[in-house]
Amino acid sequence: MAGEEQVECPLCMEPLEIDDVNFFPCTCGYQICRFCWHRIRTDENGLCPACRKQYPEDPAEFKPLTEDELQRIKKERKQKDLQRKQKAAENRKHLANVRVVQKNLVFVVGLSKKLAETETLKKQEYFGKFGKIHKVVINQSTSYAGAQGPSASAYVTYNKAEDALKAILAVNNVHIDGRTLKASLGTTKYCSHFLKGSQCQKQDCMYLHELGEEAASFTKERNAVRNSANNHVITTGSKPIPTRKKESSPLTVTTSSSPESQGTPPSIMSNHSPNSPSSNKDAWPSLQPGSKPNNKPTRTDQHNRVNNKIRTKSEEDTDHSSQITDRFNGTNTVHRTTDPQHSNTVHRTTDPQHISPPQQTKPPLSQPRIVNSGVPGVKTVVFDNPAQSLSLFSGNVFYGNRNQKIPVPTQTEVPDIPTTEISESIQVSSCTDWQAAFGFTSKSRESQDDDLGFDPWDESSKGLADLLEKENVTTNIHQQNNTHNQKYDQRPTQNLPPGFTLSHIQNQQRPVQHPAFLQNELVGSRMMGFLQQNPKRLGSMMSNRREQTNLQHPESYNKDWQDGLRALLPNINISFGAPPPTSANSQKSSQNNHKSRRCLSKNSYFDGPRTIFDPAILSSGKYSDGSMTDCPPHWLKSITQLTELEGQSQNHRLPFVQQFPIRNSGWPTQTQNPPPGFQTRPPTQHSEPHKISEGLQ
Amino acid sequence: MASMEKRLQKELTALMKDPPTGVKVDAESIYKNLSEWIVDLDGAPGTLYAGEKMQLLFKFGSRYPFDSPQVMFVGPNIPVHPHVYSNGHICLSILTEDWSPALSVQAVCLSIVSMLSSCTEKKRPPDNAFYIKTCSKNPKKTRWWYHDDNV
Numbered sequence: 001m002a003g004e005e006q007v008e009c010p011l012c013m014e015p016l017e018i019d020d021v022n023f024f025p026c027t028c029g030y031q032i033c034r035f036c037w038h039r040i041r042t043d044e045n046g047l048c049p050a051c052r053k054q055y056p057e058d059p060a061e062f063k064p065l066t067e068d069e070l071q072r073i074k075k076e077r078k079q080k081d082l083q084r085k086q087k088a089a090e091n092r093k094h095l096a097n098v099r100v101v102q103k104n105l106v107f108v109v110g111l112s113k114k115l116a117e118t119e120t121l122k123k124q125e126y127f128g129k130f131g132k133i134h135k136v137v138i139n140q141s142t143s144y145a146g147a148q149g150p151s152a153s154a155y156v157t158y159n160k161a162e163d164a165l166k167a168i169l170a171v172n173n174v175h176i177d178g179r180t181l182k183a184s185l186g187t188t189k190y191c192s193h194f195l196k197g198s199q200c201q202k203q204d205c206m207y208l209h210e211l212g213e214e215a216a217s218f219t220k221e222r223n224a225v226r227n228s229a230n231n232h233v234i235t236t237g238s239k240p241i242p243t244r245k246k247e248s249s250p251l252t253v254t255t256s257s258s259p260e261s262q263g264t265p266p267s268i269m270s271n272h273s274p275n276s277p278s279s280n281k282d283a284w285p286s287l288q289p290g291s292k293p294n295n296k297p298t299r300t301d302q303h304n305r306v307n308n309k310i311r312t313k314s315e316e317d318t319d320h321s322s323q324i325t326d327r328f329n330g331t332n333t334v335h336r337t338t339d340p341q342h343s344n345t346v347h348r349t350t351d352p353q354h355i356s357p358p359q360q361t362k363p364p365l366s367q368p369r370i371v372n373s374g375v376p377g378v379k380t381v382v383f384d385n386p387a388q389s390l391s392l393f394s395g396n397v398f399y400g401n402r403n404q405k406i407p408v409p410t411q412t413e414v415p416d417i418p419t420t421e422i423s424e425s426i427q428v429s430s431c432t433d434w435q436a437a438f439g440f441t442s443k444s445r446e447s448q449d450d451d452l453g454f455d456p457w458d459e460s461s462k463g464l465a466d467l468l469e470k471e472n473v474t475t476n477i478h479q480q481n482n483t484h485n486q487k488y489d490q491r492p493t494q495n496l497p498p499g500f501t502l503s504h505i506q507n508q509q510r511p512v513q514h515p516a517f518l519q520n521e522l523v524g525s526r527m528m529g530f531l532q533q534n535p536k537r538l539g540s541m542m543s544n545r546r547e548q549t550n551l552q553h554p555e556s557y558n559k560d561w562q563d564g565l566r567a568l569l570p571n572i573n574i575s576f577g578a579p580p581p582t583s584a585n586s587q588k589s590s591q592n593n594h595k596s597r598r599c600l601s602k603n604s605y606f607d608g609p610r611t612i613f614d615p616a617i618l619s620s621g622k623y624s625d626g627s628m629t630d631c632p633p634h635w636l637k638s639i640t641q642l643t644e645l646e647g648q649s650q651n652h653r654l655p656f657v658q659q660f661p662i663r664n665s666g667w668p669t670q671t672q673n674p675p676p677g678f679q680t681r682p683p684t685q686h687s688e689p690h691k692i693s694e695g696l697q
Numbered sequence: 698m699a700s701m702e703k704r705l706q707k708e709l710t711a712l713m714k715d716p717p718t719g720v721k722v723d724a725e726s727i728y729k730n731l732s733e734w735i736v737d738l739d740g741a742p743g744t745l746y747a748g749e750k751m752q753l754l755f756k757f758g759s760r761y762p763f764d765s766p767q768v769m770f771v772g773p774n775i776p777v778h779p780h781v782y783s784n785g786h787i788c789l790s791i792l793t794e795d796w797s798p799a800l801s802v803q804a805v806c807l808s809i810v811s812m813l814s815s816c817t818e819k820k821r822p823p824d825n826a827f828y829i830k831t832c833s834k835n836p837k838k839t840r841w842w843y844h845d846d847n848v
Contacts, residue, residue, distance in 0.1 A: 011762055011798045012700040013707045028801065040798070044763050049799030 009033035011049065018073055026053060069169040085196060092195045097219045099187035100212030103161035104134070106168055107186030109153040112177035116140060116152035127156045130170065131163020135206055151179050155186050157206060187218070701761045705731050708802050720806045723752075732757045735771070736806055753809065754785075755802060762791040765796030768805055769836050780812060784829040786836040787812075788822065793837055808810040819826050 007016045009032050016023075016033055024030070024036045030050035032040075040046060041055055048055055106127070114120075118136040121127045134157040158164040164185065172183040191207035193200035200209055297427070703719070707785035712722050719739035726735035734755040740746025757766050770776065770785035780788040790807055791800060822828065832839055 008707075011704070013704045013829075014700070036798070039763065044798075047797070049797040494765060 007031075009036055011036040018070060021073075022062060023059060024338065025055055025059040026051060027061075028053065029061075062287045091192065091197065095190045095211075096195055098212075098217050099189055099219070100208060101185050101187050101216040101218070102157070103185065103216075104158045105188065106156040106158065106164045106169060106171075106183055107153065107187035108181055108183045109151065110176075110179040111138075111152045111154055112179055113150065113152065114177065116154065121154055121156060127167055127171075130158070132159040132166035133157065134159050135204065137206065155206075157186075158170040167687065188212075378440070701757060701759055702731055704762055705757060709734075712803055715718055717793050717803060717807060720803065722802075732800065736802065738806060738810060740776070741810055741814045745819055746776055746778075746813045749774060749776060753806065755805075762798040762801070765792055765800075765837065766802070766805070767835055767837050768792050768809075776813055777821060778813055778816050779818070779820055779822050782824070782825050782828050782832070783821055784832070786832060786839065787830070793839075 008014060009016055009020070009022065010030075011032050012035065014033060014035075016031075020033045023034055023037075025032065025034075026048035028048055028051035030048055032049070037055070037059070040049070046055055047053065067330075108127075115126070116138050118138055121136050122133050135155075136157070137155040139153045139155070156164075156167065158167065168183040168185065171181050174181045188206065188208050191200050191202075191205055191209050193202075193205075194207070194209045200207075240458070414526055701801060709722060709724075709727060712720070713724060716722065719741060721739075723735040723737060726733065734757075736753045736755060738751045738753055740751070741762035742748075751770055751774050754767075754769055754771040756767040758766070768789075770781060775781060775785050777782055778803040782788070787809065789808065789812060791805065810834070828839075
């Protein structure tokens with residue numbers, strides 16, 4: 001019975017119970033616990049695992065322990081346990097209060113609630129920027145914040161110590177969301193298991209399991225002092241910290257100045273320019289805590305480059321207006337990542353993107369929403385390699401959309417979708433500040449300006465003019481919607497290839513829509529909100545356009561675009577379903593959804609967004625819905641109820657749908673769970689995107 | 698299930714800590730999923746398989762160790778052996794009906810190494826061509842006839 005403490009059942013590896021110790025079920029002497037014995041006899045083959053003899057009915061050898069023995073064993077065990085624990089504890093007790101500075105651990109305080117999420121901070125736009133992050137631990141306790149209001153702190157563990165230093169240099173004293181971030185190296189304590197001398201079972205335990213360097217270890221009390229000192233050392237240690245030179249390009253004049261004018265509190269930087277009210281954001285991206293206006297540009301640039309991989313002066317300027325850069329990013333990435341995708345898709349889809357820049361520069365701010373939802377982020381998401389987009393800027397997009405709280409003033413009706421115009425005119429300090437600070441767009445921004453090689457506004461204006469000429473649509477309708485459509489229209493026009501007809505253009509327009517929705521979809525839970533807000537616009541304008549054409553020659557129009565589509569996709573066998581029966585039912589819609597979804601999924605990297613896509617389509621269906629006035633079917637009513645917001649603007653268009661109930665037919669029926677209440681909507685939708693996507697299959 | 702994990706964990710620890718010669722667990726492969734192991738085998742010196750490197754794939758069901766794991770050769774080198782089919786399946790009684798919960802990954806590995814070592818002529822099983830066309834992916838689904846007790 002010696003050493004029974006350590007004995008485990010060889011099968012289940014559980015330590016043997018005290019009364020299992022004398023339990024030997026087989027004559028061979030192979031010992032297992034009674035639990036396993038029972039299992040083998042009832043559920044398994046009933047053979048002894050060792051000798052493969054049938055287990056006898058009664059255990060071969062089983063002497064229940066006497067009460068005395070039991071007591072004795074228990075006692076012994078307890079004692080031994082105790083002894084072991086004491087020993088370990090004594091050895092390491094003194095370590096309990098010791099904190100050890102970790103070279104790869106960044107401790108940040110002053111995070112706003114919004115930022116205080118592990119995943120957020122890990123993102124490339126935030127701490128992920130400085131290097132590979134091993135772990136982020138958020139402490140939601142507000143005690144660190146003091147005067148700054150509730151804010152959280154976080155421990156960011158980098159894989160490399162340099163990255164941690166980089167992060168600290170860059171983040172310390174940056175002003176975000178009304179709070180000033182403070183960053184320093186963090187300390188860790190010893191794992192309680194280590195202190196007890198036991199094995200730590202936690203797989204990713206971030207506490208120490210071995211003795212740390214003496215020099216880096218402090219007791220709690222000393223640590224406080226030390227910590228601040230440390231902090232100081234770190235920040236001041238970065239001596240050669242020139243500010244990056246400030247150049248305002250015409251594009252961003254307003255924005256770049258905005259954060260400053262907004263009155264970012266004077267930087268609290270310990271060292272170089274304590275007096276400089278200069279924007280903190282400057283400090284962040286270039287990893288330069290101090291901002292000195294007089295610095296030599298060259299040097300600055302070098303620094304910038306060193307620290308922020310890619311960053312040209314002009315880029316820097318633009319990065320102040322996050323939205324602008326957003327868009328540019330979208331464009332650029334598309335350029336750079338040559339899509340292995342169907343060339344057609346690429347062409348079509350990139351078109352709008354190329355043209356998108358004009359939107360930013362465009363003066364009319366009346367419909368910021370359209371602009372925004374129409375394009376920018378979306379492309380990013382859609383056509384870009386997901387990984388890249390994520391790492392580079394898609395986060396941006398998310399950021400912009402998701403966080404309505406981002407201080408985008410409410411000038412626009414839809415505050416949650418910040419647009420270039422908004423940021424330009426409104427000067428959102430903390431928002432831009434933060435984005436700029438993290439150098440959001442630094443990488444993708446390169447060459448954005450040069451890429452265009454033309455004045456987008458001019459180009460698109462021309463295109464629009466062309467379009468207008470060609471369209472023999474009653475002007476008043478057009479005008480009515482022109483404001484809405486303006487930007488939208490221009491996109492396709494610009495890249496209008498020779499010989500393209502109007503219908504082509506219109507076809508082309510549609511796809512653009514998807515990305516837009518897609519983008520917003522990525523925001524997930526915001527879908528509903530989005531549906532109610534944006535699609536209305538988009539949808540309405542689109543439906544207007546379609547109406548124009550369709551009303552005139554529905555049939556020919558249909559054919560027209562089909563032909564156009566074929567022309568567009570010469571290599572692809574496109575077939576169109578026969579015009580559907582008039583009964584517009586929800587099946588149809590689901591078919592549509594299904595189709596387009598499939599098309600999406602075709603692009604390999606699309607897997608993620610696929611589901612996301614749904615809502616886009618659903619929402620796109622709206623414009624069709626909107627077009628029925630006269631006697632909307634039952635489901636329509638409910639939809640209208642669901643989307644009251646859209647109601648007013650769309651009602652006048654209702655008749656359209658009735659006229660041309662559904663043109664898509666013969667598609668497989670079945671939707672993948674559209675959001676509740678939405679299934680009914682899409683029936684009437686027969687937007688080109690779907691068909692095009694069909695063609696792509 | 699829990700007992701299976703616990704057992705596997707223990708086996709893994711033991712195997713990593715004190716591996717028998719020629720047996721090496723690919724811990725990387727297990728990192729994500731404890732129920733599938735890749736074990737590297739070295740042909741025992743002095744045998745036909747000396748110097749050969751082979752890989753075994755273990756798949757453990759939730760009833761392990763009361764139920765045998767799926768074991769087969771994977772990777773570029775499937776040893777040529779009268780009991781090893783070219784798709785990696787192994788005809789070894791302890792892997793199916795002669796399995797005993799007292800056996801372990803280590804025991805299985807050693808059995809296989811020993812099976813290889815005792816081989817006298819490198820050849821595929823006589824019914825190899827037929828078997829690999831008709832067999833299930835899971836070697837445990839095969840009804841093996843353990844006709845040859847010599848090897």
